[in-house]
Amino acid sequence: xxxxxxxxxxxxxxxxxxxxxxxxxxxxxxxxxxxxxxxxxxxxxxxxxxxxxxxxxxxxxxxxxxxxxxxxxxxxxxxxxxxxxxxxxxxxxxxxxxxxxxxxxxxxxxxxxxxxx
Amino acid sequence: xxxxxxxxxxxxxxxxxxxxxxxxxxxxxxxxxxxxxxxxxxxxxxxxxxxxxxxxxxxxxxxxxxxxxxxxxxxxxxxxxxxxxxxxxxxxxxxxxxxxxxxxxxx
Numbered sequence: 479x480x481x482x483x484x485x486x487x488x489x490x491x492x493x494x495x496x497x498x499x500x501x502x503x504x505x506x507x508x509x510x511x512x513x514x515x516x517x518x519x520x521x522x523x524x525x526x527x528x529x530x531x532x533x534x535x536x537x538x539x540x541x542x543x544x545x546x547x548x549x550x551x552x553x554x555x556x557x558x559x560x561x562x563x564x565x566x567x568x569x570x571x572x573x574x575x576x577x578x579x580x581x582x583x584x585x586x587x588x589x590x591x592x593x594x595x
Numbered sequence: 596x597x598x599x600x601x602x603x604x605x606x607x608x609x610x611x612x613x614x615x616x617x618x619x620x621x622x623x624x625x626x627x628x629x630x631x632x633x634x635x636x637x638x639x640x641x642x643x644x645x646x647x648x649x650x651x652x653x654x655x656x657x658x659x660x661x662x663x664x665x666x667x668x669x670x671x672x673x674x675x676x677x678x679x680x681x682x683x684x685x686x687x688x689x690x691x692x693x694x695x696x697x698x699x700x701x702x
Contacts, residue, residue: 512689521682521694522638571637573690583628584690586637 480506480576484587491562492595499557499590501572507552508574512584513545516569528555562594597621599693601683606699607673615668615696617683625686627659627666632695633679641668641681673700 481504491497501511509530514522526547527535534547544566546558559566569591573584599619607613617627626645630638642650644659644666656669670677680695 514692519697522692524689524691527689583640583643584630584638584684586639589637 480504480574480585482508482572482574482585482587484572484590486590487588488591488593490593490595493563494561496558496560497562497592499559499570499572499592501555501557501574501587503553503574503576503585506574506576508555508576509552511549511555511572511574513547513555513557514571514573516571516589518569522571525557530555559592562592564594567592567594597685597687597691599683599685599691601681601693601696603694604697604699606701608701609673609675611673612669612671613673613698615670615681615683615698617666617668617693619664619666619683619685619693621685621687621691623687624661624664627657628684628686628690629655629657629668630682630684630692631679632682638682643686670698675700675702 483502483504485500511528513525515525516522524537525540528547528549530549530552536542549555569589571589572587601617628643629641632638642657644657649658654671659666678700680697682695683693684690
């Protein structure tokens with residue numbers, strides 16, 4: 479199956495700093511990537527849909543100025559958490575669909591666990 | 596709005612069969628997916644139903660009834676490694692996940 483790689487896996491930062499998370503599709507081109515956030519023992523909450531070459535589409539309640547998404551190429555999308563605070567501590571996961579054939583399958587990155595001190 | 600309902604927890608015995616139900620209410624619908632997630636890991640895809648009926652993949656099967664807005668995941672011959680959280684997800688123009696069902700397996 480298709481491979482999505484996410485980096486870093488773990489990040490610890492001080493309150494007020496910004497953190498960038500990268501999501502790459504390694505063996506396919508992804509015109510669309512999705513960013514999810516997951517708190518412990520909870521579901522995956524869709525934050526935004528990242529479209530290559532255009533602005534991301536954010537879900538209601540997600541601050542676009544705080545969670546900056548850039549999808550500069552068909553294989554790379556980045557999420558930057560700006561001025562991070564402890565309440566932003568969470569598991570952030572990116573995902574992508576492969577190709578035009580709809581199998582309903584999303585390929586997920588390994589996830590990035592952010593801890594803001 | 597969109598909502599997906601699934602039980603929060605299910606317990607079963609090793610070797611048994613367990614069914615995890617999912618009902619959904621969404622503005623659009625292309626299909627229903629199921630994902631497995633172990634603690635600390637990323638979700639992995641299990642199955643997808645776009646049409647009514649049963650899809651079988653090894654020990655796992657998934658069923659969909661579009662008219663009832665209902666689906667289920669059936670796990671057979673349960674193994675201890677199947678202990679995980681299972682999420683149903685509706686595909687619209689994006690994919691929205693249910694709250695997840697934590698499956699506990701007893702030896």
